[in-house]
Amino acid sequence: MPSFPLSIIVLAAGKGKRMRTGLPKVLHVLAGATLLERVVHTAEALQPNNIYVVAGNGAERVQKEMSHLNVEWVQQKEQLGTGHAVQQVLPHLQKNHQVLILYGDVPLISIQTLQALLEKTPKNALGLVVAELDDPKGFGRIIRNDVGNIVAIVEQKDATDEQLKIKEINTGIITVSAEHLYEWLPKLENNNQQKEYYLTDIIAMAVRDGCSVGGVFADCQEEVRGVNNLSELSMLERFYHRQKAYELMAQGVTIMDPNRFDMRGKLHVAPDVIVDINVIFEGEVSIGANTTIGPNCVLKNVKIGQNVKIEANSVIEGAIIEDQAVIGPFARIRPGTHVEKKAKVGNFVELKNVRLGEQSKIPHLSYIGDAIVGKHVNIGAGTITVNYDGVNKHQTIIEDTAFIGCDSQLIAPVTVGEGAYIAAGSTITQDAPPRQLTIARAKQCSIPDWKPKQKTDSLLLKSDEH
Numbered sequence: 001m002p003s004f005p006l007s008i009i010v011l012a013a014g015k016g017k018r019m020r021t022g023l024p025k026v027l028h029v030l031a032g033a034t035l036l037e038r039v040v041h042t043a044e045a046l047q048p049n050n051i052y053v054v055a056g057n058g059a060e061r062v063q064k065e066m067s068h069l070n071v072e073w074v075q076q077k078e079q080l081g082t083g084h085a086v087q088q089v090l091p092h093l094q095k096n097h098q099v100l101i102l103y104g105d106v107p108l109i110s111i112q113t114l115q116a117l118l119e120k121t122p123k124n125a126l127g128l129v130v131a132e133l134d135d136p137k138g139f140g141r142i143i144r145n146d147v148g149n150i151v152a153i154v155e156q157k158d159a160t161d162e163q164l165k166i167k168e169i170n171t172g173i174i175t176v177s178a179e180h181l182y183e184w185l186p187k188l189e190n191n192n193q194q195k196e197y198y199l200t201d202i203i204a205m206a207v208r209d210g211c212s213v214g215g216v217f218a219d220c221q222e223e224v225r226g227v228n229n230l231s232e233l234s235m236l237e238r239f240y241h242r243q244k245a246y247e248l249m250a251q252g253v254t255i256m257d258p259n260r261f262d263m264r265g266k267l268h269v270a271p272d273v274i275v276d277i278n279v280i281f282e283g284e285v286s287i288g289a290n291t292t293i294g295p296n297c298v299l300k301n302v303k304i305g306q307n308v309k310i311e312a313n314s315v316i317e318g319a320i321i322e323d324q325a326v327i328g329p330f331a332r333i334r335p336g337t338h339v340e341k342k343a344k345v346g347n348f349v350e351l352k353n354v355r356l357g358e359q360s361k362i363p364h365l366s367y368i369g370d371a372i373v374g375k376h377v378n379i380g381a382g383t384i385t386v387n388y389d390g391v392n393k394h395q396t397i398i399e400d401t402a403f404i405g406c407d408s409q410l411i412a413p414v415t416v417g418e419g420a421y422i423a424a425g426s427t428i429t430q431d432a433p434p435r436q437l438t439i440a441r442a443k444q445c446s447i448p449d450w451k452p453k454q455k456t457d458s459l460l461l462k463s464d465e466h
Helices: 035-045 057-063 082-086 111-120 178-187 197-208 230-250 458-466
Strands: 006-012 048-054 072-075 097-102 127-132 142-145 150-154 167-176 213-217 261-269 281-285 299-306 315-317 318-320 337-339 344-356 361-373 384-386 396-398 409-410 412-415
Touching: 006 035, 006 082, 035 048, 035 097, 057 072, 072 213, 072 337, 082 178, 097 111, 111 167, 111 213, 111 412, 127 197, 150 213, 167 178, 167 197, 178 197, 197 213, 197 261, 230 261, 315 318, 318 344, 337 409, 409 412
Parallel strands: 006 048, 006 097, 048 072, 127 213, 261 281, 281 299, 299 315, 299 318, 318 337, 337 344, 344 361, 361 384, 361 396, 384 409, 396 412
Antiparallel strands: 097 167, 127 167, 142 150, 142 167
């Protein structure tokens, strides 16, 4: 980390017309976080003294939705270029600070590249992050002199045909002393096709004043790519997920297809985990060793133990799944659920705010909500805990080794005692005693002379007309 006082400016005032949406550009989401959040979190990792975000178009909405960020907001009421945007921060900057300028629509800039830029830029010098692109269209070109020193940057729209052939580009990421900015920014002019005040014009001023200008190459092209439209956003999104997949594979995690892997949060995975295709990880997720995640699963804010099997098409959110449990296929585990060791939650089972005891089983087609289920319990298909009375939620307790027959309804609040049996098709409204069979059905009867109603000719004719 830098040893000198550091202020970071994030330019986030652009409207993003090419996004073709009603959302300010920096509020678009990449891998579960907004573009602005990603840049600010990277900036925070450098431990600066201050982070300033320059907002313009949609500023009120941006500030409201990003109010959790620990930044100082600065308004750019008129969007007159990047140089003008940085000028808005000048009254807040201390002259003895080094300044790093980032962009709210360049979400994947790496901490490593920024650290290298700060470390390799001497005091009172100016440093740039540069890159060589196969297709440099849209970027300002780096102009070097005969001995290879950077002397200027020419924007795409102001470049000559010869300059447009240059593939080395300016990413816009600059570090310079606040003292220099106080000197140079007021001298910027808008003598260009856009009639804007370009921040990049300070490069020529630095050269004129004998200030050293150096360039640090980005590690890869994608980290300095800006987002200008939804197509570019999707390309960066896929690059991000693919890189995360490669990182996990290097740690001993099997990713069946890196191109069909989505990590939209923080993922902690032990070795020997297998992740099938189209799995989405959101929020904070941890997975223990030798666990298998089947295809098309969604895991959000979950903790999964070792040797767990998550079958295909399961959705798990806000839950804890202990060792050797089996979930799915087509299971839905909702927040507040804790599945203990060797328990099974089968196909088309939904759990909400449930503690499912060790080696208990809910094999299929059931809804269990607001319940405590003991150990070695078997819950048959079609069982429902009726937990809501229209106003309040109530809890169901099923004690160890109980057996719940198929198509039973447990009307909460109710307790099923240890070792109790509930006959299939029962509606339980009172506590069921331990180690007894409880039956709660209407009396069955058959009507021997009953016949179904027959449609009359007139009804048939009307039916045919329709």
